[in-house]
Amino acid sequence: MFTCINICFKINFLGSEVIELVSAAEKLLVLAVDYDDDLGRVGIETPVIGFDNVLKVAQKYALERPEDADANTLFTALKVYRELKEENDAVEVAVIAGHEKGGSKAGVRLRSQAEEVIKLSNATSVVLVLDSAEDEFVIPVISSIAKILSIERVVVEQLRGVEETYILLGRYLRKAIEEKRFSRVMLGVPGILLLSYVLISLTPMSAYAFSVTLAILGLILVLKGFGITDSVVKMWRSAPVMRYSYVLTGLFAIITCFVAYTSISSRDFALDIMSIALYVRETSPYVVVTLTPLIVGKVSLKVLRRSFRAWRDLMIFALIIAMYNLASSVSNVIIESNPTNLNDVVRILYISYIPTILLIYMVVFMAASVILYVIEKEVIRKKSATT
Numbered sequence: 001m002f003t004c005i006n007i008c009f010k011i012n013f014l015g016s017e018v019i020e021l022v023s024a025a026e027k028l029l030v031l032a033v034d035y036d037d038d039l040g041r042v043g044i045e046t047p048v049i050g051f052d053n054v055l056k057v058a059q060k061y062a063l064e065r066p067e068d069a070d071a072n073t074l075f076t077a078l079k080v081y082r083e084l085k086e087e088n089d090a091v092e093v094a095v096i097a098g099h100e101k102g103g104s105k106a107g108v109r110l111r112s113q114a115e116e117v118i119k120l121s122n123a124t125s126v127v128l129v130l131d132s133a134e135d136e137f138v139i140p141v142i143s144s145i146a147k148i149l150s151i152e153r154v155v156v157e158q159l160r161g162v163e164e165t166y167i168l169l170g171r172y173l174r175k176a177i178e179e180k181r182f183s184r185v186m187l188g189v190p191g192i193l194l195l196s197y198v199l200i201s202l203t204p205m206s207a208y209a210f211s212v213t214l215a216i217l218g219l220i221l222v223l224k225g226f227g228i229t230d231s232v233v234k235m236w237r238s239a240p241v242m243r244y245s246y247v248l249t250g251l252f253a254i255i256t257c258f259v260a261y262t263s264i265s266s267r268d269f270a271l272d273i274m275s276i277a278l279y280v281r282e283t284s285p286y287v288v289v290t291l292t293p294l295i296v297g298k299v300s301l302k303v304l305r306r307s308f309r310a311w312r313d314l315m316i317f318a319l320i321i322a323m324y325n326l327a328s329s330v331s332n333v334i335i336e337s338n339p340t341n342l343n344d345v346v347r348i349l350y351i352s353y354i355p356t357i358l359l360i361y362m363v364v365f366m367a368a369s370v371i372l373y374v375i376e377k378e379v380i381r382k383k384s385a386t387t
Contacts, residue, residue: 026124027122028088028090028092029125030081032076032129035138036179037100042065044061049120050093054093061074077093096110110138111141114142118146128151196216197212205269241301245294245296246294249294252289252290260283273334274335281328281332281335284327288321291317329352333349
């Protein structure tokens with residue numbers, strides 16, 4: 001019986017040693033995240049590693065910006081570190097920061113700093129300390145480097161009351177004014193709308209000032225909503241050929257708008273059938289010239305990259321030329337015939353074989369697109385087979 005007790009005691013003792021070795025081998029890193037680099041605005045360089053260093057940073061930031069939630073994040077990270085330290089000596093605390101513009105720049109900087117602190121601390125697991133939904137974008141970044149053990153979300157308690165609500169709104173408004181990534185939306189867009197409304201009000205088109213302002217707002221929402229501005233900026237930075245195309249397109253677009261305004265104002269902004277036909281005939285050549293540098297730039301870029309998909313942009317350019325010829329024909333027919341109502345327009349276009357020409361264009365372009373698409377797929381298949 002004594003032998004059995006000794007054996008059991010030895011097994012339990014060895015088992016506890018194994019558990020201690022496993023837990024000792026795992027080092028935890030308490031990681032506070034500042035996604036938009038508020039720390040950098042007060043002169044604090046990141047990453048910061050070590051309890052004493054993080055404490056100094058937290059105190060400095062709290063003195064500079066006591067109202068900001070990031071101060072609570074830093075002290076929460078220190079609190080979590082101290083709690084874990086009581087149970088396990090293998091714990092470290094650090095602070096990393098992203099970029100004030102957010103997005104990909106913040107992600108790249110956060111990954112770089114996270115890799116640095118994890119390497120220096122030899123951490124195998126991470127306890128994240130976050131204070132906002134934006135900070136949660138760092139979760140996939142950190143999970144690709146080390147195991148995330150838990151996530152500590154900091155929620156700042158606010159007193160309920162009208163006065164406190166106004167104070168909180170004031171702080172957010174100040175943040176929107178001072179931080180570029182927010183001020184562009186909160187101040188830039190309203191500024192463009194107000195300026196456009198005032199400028200249009202000073203012209204003979206003052207009656208349309210509100211409608212044009214709404215159209216500008218709609219254009220901004222479309223560009224931002226579909227990510228067109230981001231695509232243009234990305235292509236501007238990555239492809240020098242497109243820079244010249246965008247500059248030329250912008251210049252020609254301004255000229256086209258001036259010609260269109262001159263044409264419309266010369267007929268006192270009339271919207272009858274004859275006036276519209278004259279507007280189309282006078283403006284359509286400038287529209288083609290405006291779009292030409294953009295199409296040529298895209299074709300040149302794809303040719304330089306040896307992409308067979310250049311045919312798509314060539315088809316678009318051919319379609320633009322075809323639509324220009326069709327629009328010119330329609331406007332010339334209407335101007336020469338001088339119709340008085342819409343029925344006369346339809347009759348004149350039918351006699352001039354305009355619908356037939358449009359149908360021929362559609363059939364030709366659809367057939368050419370299908371043939372070239374099949375050829376493109378075959379080229380891609382052969383390339384993948386050879387590689």
